[in-house]
Amino acid sequence: MGASSNAFYAQSGGVTAVINASACGVLETARQHPAKIGKVFAGRDGIIGALTEDLIDTSAESDAAIAALRHTPSGAFGSCRYKLKGLKENKAQYERLIDVFRAHDIRYFFYNGGGDSADTCHKVSQLSDHMGFPIQAIHIPKTVDNDLPITDTCPGFGSVAKYIAISTREASYDVRSMSRTSTKVFVIEVMGRHAGWIAAAGGLASDANNDIPVVILFPEVEFNQERFLARVKANVEKYDYCSVVVSEGARWPDGKFLAEQGTRDAFGHAQLGGAAPVVANMIKDALGYKYHWAVADYLQRSARHIASKTDVEQAYALGKAAVEMAVAGENAIMPTIVRTSDEPYTWEIGKAALDEVANVEKKMPVEFISEDGYGITDSCRRYLSPLISGEDYPPYENGLPVYVTLKNKAVEKKLKTKFKI
Amino acid sequence: MGASSNAFYAQSGGVTAVINASACGVLETARQHPAKIGKVFAGRDGIIGALTEDLIDTSAESDAAIAALRHTPSGAFGSCRYKLKGLKENKAQYERLIDVFRAHDIRYFFYNGGGDSADTCHKVSQLSDHMGFPIQAIHIPKTVDNDLPITDTCPGFGSVAKYIAISTREASYDVRSMSRTSTKVFVIEVMGRHAGWIAAAGGLASDANNDIPVVILFPEVEFNQERFLARVKANVEKYDYCSVVVSEGARWPDGKFLAEQGTRDAFGHAQLGGAAPVVANMIKDALGYKYHWAVADYLQRSARHIASKTDVEQAYALGKAAVEMAVAGENAIMPTIVRTSDEPYTWEIGKAALDEVANVEKKMPVEFISEDGYGITDSCRRYLSPLISGEDYPPYENGLPVYVTLKNKAVEKKLKTKFKI
Numbered sequence: 001m002g003a004s005s006n007a008f009y010a011q012s013g014g015v016t017a018v019i020n021a022s023a024c025g026v027l028e029t030a031r032q033h034p035a036k037i038g039k040v041f042a043g044r045d046g047i048i049g050a051l052t053e054d055l056i057d058t059s060a061e062s063d064a065a066i067a068a069l070r071h072t073p074s075g076a077f078g079s080c081r082y083k084l085k086g087l088k089e090n091k092a093q094y095e096r097l098i099d100v101f102r103a104h105d106i107r108y109f110f111y112n113g114g115g116d117s118a119d120t121c122h123k124v125s126q127l128s129d130h131m132g133f134p135i136q137a138i139h140i141p142k143t144v145d146n147d148l149p150i151t152d153t154c155p156g157f158g159s160v161a162k163y164i165a166i167s168t169r170e171a172s173y174d175v176r177s178m179s180r181t182s183t184k185v186f187v188i189e190v191m192g193r194h195a196g197w198i199a200a201a202g203g204l205a206s207d208a209n210n211d212i213p214v215v216i217l218f219p220e221v222e223f224n225q226e227r228f229l230a231r232v233k234a235n236v237e238k239y240d241y242c243s244v245v246v247s248e249g250a251r252w253p254d255g256k257f258l259a260e261q262g263t264r265d266a267f268g269h270a271q272l273g274g275a276a277p278v279v280a281n282m283i284k285d286a287l288g289y290k291y292h293w294a295v296a297d298y299l300q301r302s303a304r305h306i307a308s309k310t311d312v313e314q315a316y317a318l319g320k321a322a323v324e325m326a327v328a329g330e331n332a333i334m335p336t337i338v339r340t341s342d343e344p345y346t347w348e349i350g351k352a353a354l355d356e357v358a359n360v361e362k363k364m365p366v367e368f369i370s371e372d373g374y375g376i377t378d379s380c381r382r383y384l385s386p387l388i389s390g391e392d393y394p395p396y397e398n399g400l401p402v403y404v405t406l407k408n409k410a411v412e413k414k415l416k417t418k419f420k421i
Numbered sequence: 422m423g424a425s426s427n428a429f430y431a432q433s434g435g436v437t438a439v440i441n442a443s444a445c446g447v448l449e450t451a452r453q454h455p456a457k458i459g460k461v462f463a464g465r466d467g468i469i470g471a472l473t474e475d476l477i478d479t480s481a482e483s484d485a486a487i488a489a490l491r492h493t494p495s496g497a498f499g500s501c502r503y504k505l506k507g508l509k510e511n512k513a514q515y516e517r518l519i520d521v522f523r524a525h526d527i528r529y530f531f532y533n534g535g536g537d538s539a540d541t542c543h544k545v546s547q548l549s550d551h552m553g554f555p556i557q558a559i560h561i562p563k564t565v566d567n568d569l570p571i572t573d574t575c576p577g578f579g580s581v582a583k584y585i586a587i588s589t590r591e592a593s594y595d596v597r598s599m600s601r602t603s604t605k606v607f608v609i610e611v612m613g614r615h616a617g618w619i620a621a622a623g624g625l626a627s628d629a630n631n632d633i634p635v636v637i638l639f640p641e642v643e644f645n646q647e648r649f650l651a652r653v654k655a656n657v658e659k660y661d662y663c664s665v666v667v668s669e670g671a672r673w674p675d676g677k678f679l680a681e682q683g684t685r686d687a688f689g690h691a692q693l694g695g696a697a698p699v700v701a702n703m704i705k706d707a708l709g710y711k712y713h714w715a716v717a718d719y720l721q722r723s724a725r726h727i728a729s730k731t732d733v734e735q736a737y738a739l740g741k742a743a744v745e746m747a748v749a750g751e752n753a754i755m756p757t758i759v760r761t762s763d764e765p766y767t768w769e770i771g772k773a774a775l776d777e778v779a780n781v782e783k784k785m786p787v788e789f790i791s792e793d794g795y796g797i798t799d800s801c802r803r804y805l806s807p808l809i810s811g812e813d814y815p816p817y818e819n820g821l822p823v824y825v826t827l828k829n830k831a832v833e834k835k836l837k838t839k840f841k842i
Contacts, residue, residue, distance in 0.1 A: 011598070014599070015595055015599065046601075048601060072594070073591050073595065074597065075598035076598075078597075078600075079598045080603075081599075082602055166726050166821060166822060167723075167724070169821060169824070170438075170494050170719075170720070170723035170724060170726065170822075170824075171718075171720055171723050173493070173494055173723060174436055174494065174719045174722065174723040176499075177495045177497075177499055178435070178436065178500055179499075180466035180467075180469060180500075181469070181501040181503055182501075186719055207819075209823075209826075210824070210826065276716075277695060292718050292719050293716065293718060294719060295697075295714070295716045297592075297715035298592040298607055298713050298715060299717065299720075302591035302592050302594060302595040303588070303591060305587050305591065306727065308820060310820075385819055385820065386820075387820075388819075388820035388821070389819060390817075391814070391817055393812070393814070398628075398809075399625075399729060399807075399809035399810040399811065400590060400626075400628075401590070402630075403590070403591075403594060405631065
C-alpha cells in the first residue's frame, strides 16, 4: 500500500435524475484528496463490476465530463439489481471482492443506492473485521422511494416529487379546459409500490392559488371503490372535472394491486396493464365520464430537465460528504440529510451507522394522509414543499439537454480467474 | 356601432402548452388598438360561449394576468369540441351567433384551434356575405397534431415535440443504466392518431452525441410484428437495450389500432388500454426482455414547464398578427408561419385564405420516415429541430410553476332567449 489507495464507487438499484450528481460529488471530492485517494474505479453495472473485475477508470474522464455528471440523469456507470448474500451463505462472493480490491489496491468502497444496497454496503464494511481486509465502506443514499431511515429524505425523491407535482398541475389545467364537452377525469399513475411518498407529491399540485380537485390513491389506504367513485363524482359535480393520482402500489382490500384487476390479452394471459387504465375504466363504467390517463413510469425518475435544485444539491453534498468521511477514517456509515428547519428550509449533513440503516424501511407517517384518505395534510406539505424547491436546469443544445456519456474506459484486469454472476 | 367595436376570442379543440400564449398575443395587441377594438369578449368554452351568450369580459383582467397567459398552459377560457353545422343544415346556429354579436357589438371574431375550428371560423367569416352581418373572422392556428395546411407548423406542436424528444432521451439513459440485470426495453406511447409528427420527435432523442437505439412505430407504416421484433432484438443484441416510441395511431395491417388488440377486463369488456402495454407485452412474450412502458397522454401537451421557446414565440406572434390583420380590415384568413431558412432558422408571418385551410389535412411527408420505416431522415430532423429550439421557463414559487387562473368575469347577458347546445 502506497501513500494513497484507490477507491471503488458504484451505483445500485433503480437510477434517478440525480444519482450522477452524487457520483460527481464523490469524484470531484476524491480528486481534491490525492494524498489519501489515488484513483476512483467505478464498478460497471454496480457491484457486478467489482465481482467480475469489470472496473472503469474514472481518471480517464476530463474534469468537464465529471462536472457534467451533475446535470445528467441515469447511472453513468451502469447499475444493477443484485444483492450480496450473507457472509455465511456465500463466502466466495466476499473472497472475490477482497481479491479484486487487493489486486487494484482499493481501500475505500462507496456504494450509492437504496435499502438493499445499504445492506450490501454494510456487509462489505464488515470485511475488515470478519476477513481481515482493511476497507472503509460508506453508503450514499439514493432512492426515489424515499424509504431509507434516519435521513430526512433520499436523493432522487425530491426530483420525482417535483415532476409529479408539476405534471399533475399541468394536466389538471388541461382537463379543466376540456371538461365542458370532453374529458372530465384525468388519471396519472405514479411509482411507489410500497409507500405513497410519490403519490403524496401529486397533492402539491393544488394549493391556495390553484384550487384543483386531486384525489390520491395511496398504497397505505385500502381501496374502497364505492367511496372513491362517490368522491370523484362529488368533485366533478362541484368543479366539472377531477384529477386522480394513483400509486402503482394501490391495492384492493384483498391485497391485490389495482393494476392486477383481471385484465387479459387476446390469448387470455393476465396482463399487468397499469393501475391508471383500471381506475379510468372504472370511472367511465360507473359514472360515464370521459377520461384520459397517463403512466409516467421512467419519465418521472429520469426527468433531469425539471429536477429539484434542493435534490441536486443534496445528492452532490452526500457524495462529497461520503468521501470526506472516508478520508477522515470512517467506516460502515451513511451520510444523511438532517433537516434543521422547515421554514426557511435549512439542512445539514449528518451520519448514520449502517447497521441501523440496512433492512429498515421508512414508512410514510399516517398523519401525512388526510382523514378521508384521499389527500395530504399540512404537515405533509411542510415536509414535501422544500424538497421540490428550486430549479436546476441542464444546459441545452438544439432544443435538447446536453447530457454526458462517459468514455467508461476499462481498467486492465489483474486477476486470472473469472467469477460467475 | 361606435368608433370602435368589440371582439370575440375563443379557444377550440384540444388545448396545448402554448394556446394561451396566442390568447396573450390577441389580448395585448387588441389593447393597443382602442380606436378600432373596444373590449375583447372571450367565449366560455369556445364557440359554445358565443351560442349561449356566455361571454367573459377580458377587460376585467389586469395587464399582469394577461401577460401571465404567455407562460400558462391549457385554455384559460375553456375549450370545446363542437363543430358548427353548415349554414344550410342549421341556420338557427348562425342566426343565434348574429344575435349575440349584434347585442354585444362584436365585429371581430378570433377563433383559436385546429382543422375543425378553421372550418367553423370559415363559416363565421361568411356571415357577412350570406347573412348581411358585418364581421371579420380570423383563425389562429393551434394543434399539437401539426396537421393544418400552408403554415409551416402549428403552435402547440413544437412544445409536444420537445417534450417527447427530451423524455425519450432521458428514459433511454435510464434504461441503458438498468439493462445489465433488469429492464432492457422502454416503450413510450405518444399522441397522434392520424399522423406521426409527434412520434417522429422521439427520433430526435438520438443524435451524433447520443447514440440511442430508438425504434418508432408510425401510423403511416403498417405494423409488421415479425420485422418489428427482429429490429428490437437486433438493437438489444448490439446496445443491450432499446427504446420504442409508439404512436397511439399505430395500426395492424387490418387497420385496427395496436391499442385495440383484444385486451379485456374482468367482465370481458374490451378495453382500450394503450398501445404501449400491448407492444411491451409483445416484446416480453416473444423475446423475454424485461420492459417498462409509459403513456405520456396529457402530460405531453400541457408540459409548459419545458415548452419550446420557438413555439411560444410563434404562438404569441400569430395571436398578435391575427389582431393586426383584423384591424387592417382582413376577413376569412389565418396567419401562418412561413419558414424562410432552416439553418439558421428564420421565419416570418404569412397568411392563408380560410377556404384553403378548412378541411384540408397536412400529412407528414413520406420522405421524413427512414426506408426501414422505424426512424426519421435527415430532412425530418432539419424540419423538426428548429421547432423544439430554445427554452422558455415559467416563473416558479415553492418549486412549482406559477400559472394564472383568470377571474373570467361574465358579461351581463342582453338577450332574453336561451340557446340549446
